[in-house]
Amino acid sequence: MDFALSDEQTAIFDMAFAFGQERIAPHARTWEAEGTIPKDLWPRLAELGFGGLYVSEEAGGAGLSRLDATLVFEALSMACPSVAAFLSIHNMCARMIDSFGSDEMKARVLPSALSMNTVFSYCLTEPGSGSDAAALKTRASRSNAGYVLNGTKAFISGGGYSDAYVTMVRTGEDGPRGITALLVEDGAPGLSFGGLEDKMGWRSQPTRAVQFDDCQVPSEALLGEEGQGFRYAMAGLDGGRLNIAACSLGAAQAGLNATLAYMSERTAFGKPIDQFQALQFRLADMEIELQAARTFLRQAAWKLDTGAPDATKFCAMAKKFVTETGSRTVDQCLQLHGGYGYLADYGIEKLVRDLRVHQILEGTNEIMRLILARQMLTNA
Numbered sequence: 001m002d003f004a005l006s007d008e009q010t011a012i013f014d015m016a017f018a019f020g021q022e023r024i025a026p027h028a029r030t031w032e033a034e035g036t037i038p039k040d041l042w043p044r045l046a047e048l049g050f051g052g053l054y055v056s057e058e059a060g061g062a063g064l065s066r067l068d069a070t071l072v073f074e075a076l077s078m079a080c081p082s083v084a085a086f087l088s089i090h091n092m093c094a095r096m097i098d099s100f101g102s103d104e105m106k107a108r109v110l111p112s113a114l115s116m117n118t119v120f121s122y123c124l125t126e127p128g129s130g131s132d133a134a135a136l137k138t139r140a141s142r143s144n145a146g147y148v149l150n151g152t153k154a155f156i157s158g159g160g161y162s163d164a165y166v167t168m169v170r171t172g173e174d175g176p177r178g179i180t181a182l183l184v185e186d187g188a189p190g191l192s193f194g195g196l197e198d199k200m201g202w203r204s205q206p207t208r209a210v211q212f213d214d215c216q217v218p219s220e221a222l223l224g225e226e227g228q229g230f231r232y233a234m235a236g237l238d239g240g241r242l243n244i245a246a247c248s249l250g251a252a253q254a255g256l257n258a259t260l261a262y263m264s265e266r267t268a269f270g271k272p273i274d275q276f277q278a279l280q281f282r283l284a285d286m287e288i289e290l291q292a293a294r295t296f297l298r299q300a301a302w303k304l305d306t307g308a309p310d311a312t313k314f315c316a317m318a319k320k321f322v323t324e325t326g327s328r329t330v331d332q333c334l335q336l337h338g339g340y341g342y343l344a345d346y347g348i349e350k351l352v353r354d355l356r357v358h359q360i361l362e363g364t365n366e367i368m369r370l371i372l373a374r375q376m377l378t379n380a
Helices: 007-034 041-046 066-077 081-100 103-114 229-235 237-265 277-305 311-342 348-359 365-378
Strands: 120-123 139-142 146-157 164-170 179-185 191-193 207-218
Touching: 007 041, 007 066, 007 081, 007 348, 041 081, 066 081, 066 237, 066 277, 081 103, 081 120, 081 146, 081 164, 081 179, 081 229, 081 237, 081 348, 120 146, 139 164, 146 164, 146 179, 164 207, 164 229, 179 207, 179 229, 229 237, 237 277, 237 311, 237 348, 277 311, 311 348, 311 365
Parallel strands: 120 164
Antiparallel strands: 139 146, 146 207, 164 179, 191 207
């Protein structure tokens, strides 16, 4: 097995890293304080092809593999995991449109998605259906002009900020077979938003509930076929889990890099603290865990790219392992900074806050264990 990145993959990582360090990292704390990401950032990212990372080249996208995409998110999250994760959401929506949308929808929607003049959000979770996503209750009824939506989506990154929402609604029976995907554009009659959520982390991402009160959308809003929405939603989750794991990995690596620099300068008892063997052991343990996480993540991405039958299992395992490794790492980085790690100026406490949610979204890590256990028992 060849574990080395190709020259092209190294160039992809380096390009994303350079953009993040120049255009995102210097502003990350300001954007967090303001609770928003400037809209003009997205077209700049799109100029690099990051608006449609795994949208097909035939449709104008970058056509990258899932492994290539994890490199982008790992590199960008070294500047700010909150910004990188929001880009992942947009890309998941763009891929769904490319994969399942009609020719008319793709011609109408994809160009502005790829340029990121239209920013997308993903609406699946509801107040009463998180892990049990197939129990969603937001309903869409047929009308003469299209569909009328009623219901509420919760914890929506980009709620009230994005330009369009890929939304899972119920058009039929209970369970997954009654779910349909619709594209709801900002400004649709009956579309409104809750108050800005006051979150622990990811504070630069505006997060609100999305409310549909007799919300009217045209027939052209249908994404794919009626009754297939849950399948479409789940098809994007394997890749989404890899992306969020990559965001944990990159942020944790940035935290470790900052900690190494800090420890070389911070003195105690007459010498730099990186000369104390007990602390060196902790640094070594973090490096081992991050390297293991990186290898595991890239193996899972390779399986997804090659269509391996156990790809979903490996994506679930990688998501669980890498996100928990990332959180442990940045927590240790804060500890090694001592009291300074608790101050916002050093950037470590932000990483601790931002990475905590990665164990919850894209399927909680408990659900990742459930996916794994079911496959193990099925194959026993």
